[in-house]
Amino acid sequence: MPEFTPPQVQLAGVAPEITLLVSALILLIVDTLIGERPNRWFLPVMATAGLVLAGAFAASTWGDNELQLSGAIALDGFASFVKISLAVFGLLTVWVGRDYLVRDALEDSEFYALVLLAVAGMMLMAAAADLIIMFLALETFSIALYVLVAFKSGSLTSQESAMKYFLLGAFSSAFFLLGIALTYGAVGSTALYGGRDPVSEPGIASFLSTSPTANTGLLVLATGFLIIGLGFKIAAVPFHAWTPDAYQGAPSPITGFMAAGTKFAAFAAILRLFDATLFSLRAEWRPLVIAIAVATMIIGSVLAVVQDDIKRLLAYSSIAHAGFILTAVIAANDRGVSGALFYLATYGLAVLGAFAVVSVVSGQDEARVRLAGYKGLFFDHPALAVALTLFLLSLAGVPVTAGFFGKLVVFGAAVQASYSWVVAIGVITSAIAAFFYLKIMVRMYLEESEGESSPLPIGRLAAGVIAITAVATIGFGVVPGPLLRAAEDATMFFQPAPETGQAPLGG
Amino acid sequence: MTEVAPGYYLALAGLMFSIGVIGALVRRNAIVIFMFIELMLNAVNLMFVTFSRIRGSVDGQILVFFVLVVAAAEAVVGLAIILVIVRRRSSANVDDVSLLRW
Numbered sequence: 001m002p003e004f005t006p007p008q009v010q011l012a013g014v015a016p017e018i019t020l021l022v023s024a025l026i027l028l029i030v031d032t033l034i035g036e037r038p039n040r041w042f043l044p045v046m047a048t049a050g051l052v053l054a055g056a057f058a059a060s061t062w063g064d065n066e067l068q069l070s071g072a073i074a075l076d077g078f079a080s081f082v083k084i085s086l087a088v089f090g091l092l093t094v095w096v097g098r099d100y101l102v103r104d105a106l107e108d109s110e111f112y113a114l115v116l117l118a119v120a121g122m123m124l125m126a127a128a129a130d131l132i133i134m135f136l137a138l139e140t141f142s143i144a145l146y147v148l149v150a151f152k153s154g155s156l157t158s159q160e161s162a163m164k165y166f167l168l169g170a171f172s173s174a175f176f177l178l179g180i181a182l183t184y185g186a187v188g189s190t191a192l193y194g195g196r197d198p199v200s201e202p203g204i205a206s207f208l209s210t211s212p213t214a215n216t217g218l219l220v221l222a223t224g225f226l227i228i229g230l231g232f233k234i235a236a237v238p239f240h241a242w243t244p245d246a247y248q249g250a251p252s253p254i255t256g257f258m259a260a261g262t263k264f265a266a267f268a269a270i271l272r273l274f275d276a277t278l279f280s281l282r283a284e285w286r287p288l289v290i291a292i293a294v295a296t297m298i299i300g301s302v303l304a305v306v307q308d309d310i311k312r313l314l315a316y317s318s319i320a321h322a323g324f325i326l327t328a329v330i331a332a333n334d335r336g337v338s339g340a341l342f343y344l345a346t347y348g349l350a351v352l353g354a355f356a357v358v359s360v361v362s363g364q365d366e367a368r369v370r371l372a373g374y375k376g377l378f379f380d381h382p383a384l385a386v387a388l389t390l391f392l393l394s395l396a397g398v399p400v401t402a403g404f405f406g407k408l409v410v411f412g413a414a415v416q417a418s419y420s421w422v423v424a425i426g427v428i429t430s431a432i433a434a435f436f437y438l439k440i441m442v443r444m445y446l447e448e449s450e451g452e453s454s455p456l457p458i459g460r461l462a463a464g465v466i467a468i469t470a471v472a473t474i475g476f477g478v479v480p481g482p483l484l485r486a487a488e489d490a491t492m493f494f495q496p497a498p499e500t501g502q503a504p505l506g507g
Numbered sequence: 508m509t510e511v512a513p514g515y516y517l518a519l520a521g522l523m524f525s526i527g528v529i530g531a532l533v534r535r536n537a538i539v540i541f542m543f544i545e546l547m548l549n550a551v552n553l554m555f556v557t558f559s560r561i562r563g564s565v566d567g568q569i570l571v572f573f574v575l576v577v578a579a580a581e582a583v584v585g586l587a588i589i590l591v592i593v594r595r596r597s598s599a600n601v602d603d604v605s606l607l608r609w
Contacts, residue, residue, distance in 0.1 A: 136577065
């Protein structure tokens with residue numbers, strides 16, 4: 001009988017997630033106790049408090065670099081950076097969501113609780129140092145999002161898109177799980193890092209570093225299935241089929257949250273998995289990821305051109321962006337990782353802002369989502385039009401917006417790793433993408449609005465979110481330094497102690 | 508007692524997973540698709556147990572419990588979503604779901 005050693009319980013690594021979990025439960029209980037009220041202002045306030053506290057916990061561990069909970073949770077700058085960004089995304093979603101729910105008479109405590117749970121799952125995804133924790137995190141935020149997509153209870157479109165999202169999501173997690181099972185078969189553990197002694201404390205990194213001659217065939221096969229599973233979540237081609245439908249059917253604030261948060265969480269897992277843990281297998285996974293990235297950039301950009309619904313257009317744009325960020329994964333160097341973090345943070349802010357505008361403009365029951373509905377927006381609502389223009393320019397990567405520096409660092413990293421031809425495709429598809437962003441702008445500024453302009457009620461919270469994201473998009477475009485440096489500080493993945501040899505990152 | 512070699516279990520798990528994939532892609536009824544996805548998850552469970560046996564460690568068997576819990580949670584939410592649609596449309600056929608297309 002092996003001797004039983006009780007695991008060390010340190011909760012600092014999962015403090016943000018626990019905070020969110022507890023706030024979600026308290027929120028549900030309080031709402032039940034207080035009962036029906038015309039104005040339940042305390043729900044968004046409690047959600048805000050939970051998210052701020054979670055973000056503060058994540059910020060308080062900045063600079064730590066250790067494994068906790070028997071090596072299942074990584075407490076490092078990378079996780080902190082992602083968690084703080086996700087807390088901000090969650091806050092913006094809650095605020096836009098509040099105005100949206102009140103307008104459409106959908107407000108329920110479940111909305112806030114589910115957003116908090118989804119953020120908790122996404123945060124855990126960034127901190128997971130064990131594949132099974134990664135799987136649990138992935139399912140936690142996915143299941144919360146399935147319900148949130150179906151949240152417009154009167155709308156069949158919302159429910160249909162939730163069903164598609166659910167079926168394809170469950171299908172993809174089965175592949176991810178198969179990858180985990182094969183990894184377990186190859187390594188004998190699902191831990192990403194493992195301990196010093198690869199026999200008693202096996203892990204993927206220690207397996208790869210201590211036995212270079214080991215038979216990695218099974219692990220390579222597993223890697224393929226892990227790419228499929230995560231590819232669904234980042235909406236990479238050919239696993240993107242759910243994206244336009246889910247984005248169109250979901251309530252607009254949730255669409256923005258999915259674009260910003262899901263992508264960030266799944267990319268965090270990809271970066272940790274491929275650019276750190278499986279770094280030495282890069283010769284095997286790179287061709288596959290390159291093929292996916294190129295297909296994603298091209299198909300996302302080209303299909304976006306023919307859309308006439310703004311939510312579907314932004315869905316295809318988010319697919320294209322997944323391709324751009326994948327070029328940083330291919331680069332697999334420090335610059336790529338920090339570039340991807342910077343890109344994801346600024347993209348998230350711009351896309352949340354864009355969907356906040358969409359959520360306001362679409363009006364009651366989202367009746368106005370066609371591109372034709374944006375004709376003459378500048379003359380009726382100049383502030384909304386200017387803000388949307390700013391977000392679209394950032395998504396297109398025009399200088400003086402944050403999106404420009406995102407593309408610059410990400411493509412620069414790929415050039416540094418001598419994948420210039422992938423970057424060339426990225427630049428060409430960015431140009432195609434600029435075309436359909438321009439299409440919206442032409443509608444807003446140069447065309448007459450159809451029919452008489454109806455007044456748009458703009459809630460104070462939604463207006464605040466649009467203002468914050470607009471200022472951030474310009475701010476990080478003019479002064480990208482602080483955020484870029486923070487992203488560079490965050491690129492230290494948890495590394496095994498120096499004496500066991502190689503650093504996970506080769507750069 | 509002759510013991511079945513673990514390789515056969517892996518082959519069976521692979522076969523089950525493939526049937527699940529093909530079924531999920533070919534069938535058109537949402538509930539049947541979901542059943543095939545469950546088959547895929549259970550194929551992975553069998554794989555976990557087999558690898559656990561080959562390696563002589565119990566880790567793989569513990570992982571099965573995680574998968575079971577997640578599958579149950581997923582079923583609750585998924586079936587609820589499908590049920591809402593069936594109530595309104597009296598059909599669970601994914602081809603009837605046609606408000607959305609690219």
